[in-house]
Amino acid sequence: MIDHERPQAVFIHGAGAGGWEWTIWQRVFDALGWSVLAPDLAPADDGIGATRIEDYAGQVAAWCDASKTPALLVGASLGGLLALIVATRVQPTALVLVNPVAPAGIEPRPARRDYPDLVPWGSRRSLRSTQRALPDGDDAARLFAFRRWRDESGALLGDACAGIAVEAPRRPVLVLASEHDDECPASVSAALAVHLRADFRLLHGASHLGPLLGRDAATIAEDTWRWCAGRVAFVRGKAR
Secondary structure, eight states: OOOTTSOEEEEEOOTTOOGGGGHHHHHHHHHTTOEEEOOOOOOBTTBGGGOOHHHHHHHHHHHHHHHSSOOEEEEETHHHHHHHHHHHHHOOSEEEEESOOOOTTOSSOOOOOOOOSEEOTTTTOOHHHHHHHOTTSOHHHHHHHHTTOOOEEHHHHHHHHHOOOOOOOSSOEEEEEEEEOSSSOHHHHHHHHHHHTOEEEEEEEEESSHHHHSTTHHHHHHHHHHHHHHHHHHHHTTOO
16 A cells, blocks of 8 residues: 555565565665555566566556656666666656666676576575575575565566666666675676766675675665655655
């Protein structure tokens, strides 16, 4: 339920995950006076294997329209790329990109991979691989994530890896980059921040999943809220 009397935040999860990734951040932002929306991205009608970037982008845009007021967009990994894709459509108050998949034009690009039609992150998940992916999380967080991974579209991941062209948003942007991120390296996030003229913060000791699910997730969320609070208050009065 959206409370239109509170500042609005739309949280966009990464590939193979769901809105559950944002549980800690939701609690922090809610406690600090924000109304938060963090739904699951849904597969296309023909199934997850047929899902493409625009299917997800359309859903994010619809979430923002449902807020009825300009919302803060917060995206992690693929969700960060989705936030950039829809930003010119929905005119958010500000953006926060957490270890984002970089759009076209940001180098170096990740190595091209031959993804299957269906990437079996959910159907073939293992606790051991989740432990490796979240070295800065505790056992409870790893088990929480392990139980919830889902399969993802290989075509969508291939498109994202190749690079999606986006227009730089004319809004305040914060890029958060984990020091130990093998999926979306901090050096690439730093280059994106320069390109967007964004604020940049390096999260020392953090993994790709750490900012959302690691031991320091609540602290990172609260620090992000401090960045957002003044900028959203400033931009809201000028937004559409």
